[in-house]
Amino acid sequence: MKLFAVCLLALCLVLPASAAELKVDLGHGVVTYRSETLLRRPDARTISVPGDVAFRRAMHYRAVPLVALLDGIGPGDHLQFVAGDGFAAEIPAALLLNAQGSEAWLAIEDPAQPWPTLPGHGHAGPFYLVWTRPQAAGIGTEQWPYQLASIRRLAGVAECFPAILPDPALPADSEVRHGFAVFQRTCFACHTLNGQGDARLGPDLNLPHNPTEYLRADLLRAFIRNPQSLRQWPQAKMPGFDTHALPDADLDAVLAYLRHMAGRKRGG
Incomplete structure (x- = not known):
């Protein structure tokens, strides 16, 4: 043997x-x-x-x-x-x-x-x-x-994941629509929203609660820029998004989208 x-x-x-x-x-x-x-x-x-x-x-x-x-x-x-x-x-x-x-x-x-x-x-x-x-x-x-x-x-996002779409009545130049585009590019790779999406790294961003519902705006901004500034967690996987990766205007827009989607919960 x-x-x-x-x-x-x-x-x-x-x-x-x-x-x-x-x-x-x-x-x-x-x-x-x-x-x-x-x-x-x-x-x-x-x-x-x-x-x-x-x-x-x-x-x-x-x-x-x-x-x-x-x-x-x-x-x-x-x-x-x-x-x-x-x-x-x-x-x-x-x-x-x-x-x-x-x-x-x-x-x-x-x-x-x-x-x-x-x-x-x-x-x-x-x-x-x-x-x-x-x-x-x-x-x-x-x-x-x-x-x-x-x-x-x-297929397109609207067909695959309709529950993440903002209100279709919003104007094309709405900050929320801009934020939706930013969300798809930066957040949707790790998170689901309203239970929809294929990522499995982070929690859902609308169910049961949207982060804009339980974090002050300044703390949420700080968390996105540097997650360790809010919680010291060595095993955390979320990277920080500096102003090069996520300009201030894009951060404002994605937060506007999240606030908007807090009123459009589906699947909970």
Whole structure:
């Protein structure tokens, strides 16, 4: 028995680490990409990301252009990027297809050369959506999902999650509508609202109570800017949103949207 265990250990040491899989569903069947295959693609290249969002420093990745894996998507499509930890980023295809200079890449972790540990001791692999020149198209920090497990094309937000919509009677230039757009980009990746959404990292933001109902406006603002300023909790996962990630006007707007939705509870 001891000899068998030694042989098994030796075999494990010589076998390569298993390849990871990414599932892509654009509405015509699920396509599974394995990391070993992606790393060998002719369009794979080494890219440099000077201000990487997850690692908070310059990083170099072996990556493929993301649009090469999204054949057939159009500017009006809506994509969801689901991570292994429950994070679910909603990204309009128009942002991925933009001609403003930002480019989306699928970074692939080589099992033989794993990426370093993230600040806070997490892991970003096996797949990570990274951007070159993100500032050109105003790419936000929530649009860099790591631990990526699947990508799928969805119907529009109004069709998928009608309970998160503000009052349709609001004017197009309403601050609440602006806040709804900010909410989709920054909050909906981690939170549900009125029980709707696919994220599993944070609590629902309207049920049973909306945060605007139990936190003073100044405390809620401080919490969004720096969650640890309100509660000291080493295991907390929510990042702070500084004025670069969430300008004051956007913060005002998302709070206006949350206050508005406190009067539109559904599913409770």
